[in-house]
Amino acid sequence: MRAIIVDDEKHSRDALQSMLAKYCPHVTVQALCCNGEEALQAIHQLTPEIVFLDVEMPVLDGFQVLEACRQPQFAVIFITAYDQYALQAIHHSALDYLLKPIDAQELQSAVDKAGRLPVTETARMVNKLLSFLAQEDRKALPTAQGLKIIAARNIIYCKAVGNHTRIFLQPPETQVTIKARMPELIGWLRDRGFMQVHTDFVVNLSLMEKYIKGDGGAIVMCNGDSVPLSRDRKQDFLLRVEHL
Template identity: 35%
Template sequence: MIKSVIIDDELKSCTSLFNKLKTYCPDVEVMEICNSGEEGLRAIRELSPELLFLDIEMPLMNGFAMLDKVAKKNFEVIFITAYNEHAVKAIKCSALDYLVKPVDTDELKLALQRFREKRGTDQMSESQYDILLHNFKSGQVTKHKIALPTLEGMVFSQLTDIIRLESDSNYTTFYFGNGDKQIVSKTLKEFEHLLEGYNFYRVHNSHIINLDHIRMYKKGDGGIVVMTDGSEITISTRRKAEFVKRLDYL
């Protein structure tokens, strides 16, 4: 059995999630339902759950603040949110899981399947929570970090260290300022959405670049950018006008 705790200040949301777990996920034992961050901290100390269903938006102490007070995070978290854009972006950058209220049964099953696959492996990383809390508390996006799930494990990086991303079918290759590269089993489109609001731009179907790492722009049909690592990336003709606008803001 998967020992879990639900932490959410909304009674209706707690009841709905509890009933769905009982009906569709019989291997999940809900040991306690907590209606505040303080109750959640007590339950973690006393019950040592493997999994938390943690609401982000709670009064007095939100889910992130509660998590920040836990010294040893030897559990996994599936966040529950009514969709706070800043919070969701912080969760995605840390490669953690979340569900949007009202919780969809199929999405719940998928999240639990991902938990089962990670359960008991070294993929369960406390560093992901450190990145989550760092990004959420940091007022400067230039200091934000990202967790990248690779075949070898989780790689952690400052967003400012990423020079470019290149698509390879259902995989994406990250190129870093120190010469390293990492292959991640997610599509470029997924990272395009994730990196919105940061200083990245998709210049071509197969490339996203960090605008802070442009060394030179060569004019042409679409043009070519030379990056700080010496790579030359062609700009799609249909993206040229928007790209030039972005350059004007640098």
């Protein structure tokens, strides 16, 4: 079987390649990819039969790689550290996964299952996974602990913090820091009732309480937090609010 390994950690890629050579000699590793973009290129060029796909990766995570593939013509085995949110989504789809550190017997079992699974069944499972993530506009976002699945409707506002984004949520949760820059979230949120009101802030317009006039002004959100409004975004903001 032709395979590619996708993992942002070199030692994990090398370890899996060694285990495949030892325990699954019928699997030929065509490429080792360190991120989602490399994975998409390798999938397109090499047409693998099986993809070992790390879930937690920067820029494009494993779920986003599958979303970009649309109708995958290969078997998928996820690789992940224990992460309740990622595993919840994977379990729902019935796709296979391996927990780090990888167990040799579980690896053999997963590869054997992948070899027997029709491509059409894999595509069905992937669609089920993506549909699950799309429910209530949910998205798997990278945190320091793994992936956090968040529904857009539960986000009050987002604040840029260096290379990360802090997301303020409705109770019972309060906030979570995402390992992604604000621009990576704006495309997802813009069509869901959110607006960037400041270089460092994006707000959920449906969860604002009031607007306080000023040079730019301030927006008070439902949790009582005050978010600054840039002067150059004030007119667009007021027009959006009029049509809520």
